[in-house]
Amino acid sequence: MSNPLVQLQNATKQFIDGKQTHRVLNAVDFSLCSGESVALTGASGSGKSTLLNIIAGFEFLTEGTLLINGVDAKTWREPKWSSFRHQQLGVVFQQFNLLTPLNVAQNISFPLSLNKQKWNSWCDHLVEKLEIDTLLDRQVASLSGGQQQRVAIARALAHKPSLLLADEPTGNLDQNAGLEVMQLLTEIASDGDCAIALVTHSLECAEFMQKRFHLTNGQLHESH
Template sequence: MSLDIRDLSKRYGNTPVFSHVNLSVAPGEFVAIVGESGVGKSSLLNCMAALDDWSSGTITHDGVNLGALNETQRAHWRREKLGFVFQAFHVLPHLDVAQNVGLPLLLLKRPDPARVAHMLQAVGLGDLGERLPAQLSGGQLQRVAIARALVHRPSLLLADEPTGNLDPTTAAQVMDVLQQQATQTGAALVLVTHSEAAAARAQRQLRLSATGCR
């Protein structure tokens, strides 16, 4: 299920955020987007996730034009097709680790404790399912976020600076898990990062600038 972006631009009033972005990502492909701070990398990722609107151009996923969907349809698309790994983790503090990971399946009305247990084991947290987020390290929290993003087997996986809050050793471990799990599920992976080490793992690196993505 490929992602196809054509001539995408976003503006706030008369101020461009990014312009004329063209990008295709095939199933199972890993693409890293790099660029200076303030060029709109996170904004571009939010548009790919249909979390934000864009000014012109098209985003198509598996033949579905995301710009033609209303808010309810976009929410259903995200729930079914998308996994998103945030730099700030965004785990729910009142839920334990297993409940956080299983949340996408609950939203899809497909609870699957065995799948949750499998994902926790896959990211090295098999014995920590009953712990609360406050009891985990930053690296462990990011692995929770990765497991949650992949538990429902999304076809598109987006990651926004997933190692930005981590030390180099933990960052490398988190990237190992992210890349391995994306490969196993066949998800198209798009990573936005400032980290040269993380970007170097990708099959392609694209640089976002004020004039587009190349």
């Protein structure tokens, strides 16, 4: 049996605030295999985004182990993390985080340029499926919220990452647009055999994932 793509073992993360210590993750065990999709739910401040940031190397564990493709990431330094993010990781943010000086096509191509790749048939598939193929020359600031989120998804998946981290990707959309975006997100990730870890407050969005976990008091519990 192959190693999980991502594995957290006895993962603990705490923050010091003055004289107080806040433990947001408390000896969490979590794994995500290739092609698998999981939703992470929980109250605001429960540590959901922190867990994603740890997997992406934006934050680091206080105690415990993070394995990526079976390799302990504790010894990784920034060049290694950058290489992992550029080649294997896609991220979709709630605030879109698009590059406003660039048009739609240039935004989508950005992760390709980091890998010295060019626009290809997969990109054609993405923009057609997301129905943004007629918007490629538009400035992203002129797009609606729903259109910007579709561009953000195309950008996150353009380089065919093995792992997609999505942090409240429908948080700025109305319910109908949000569910439509989730449908497309899961379909396209499946097309690219991409694993998904999704942070969401929406139980309807969580239903799109194969597994659902709830984070409370630093503990992760699988929901059924």
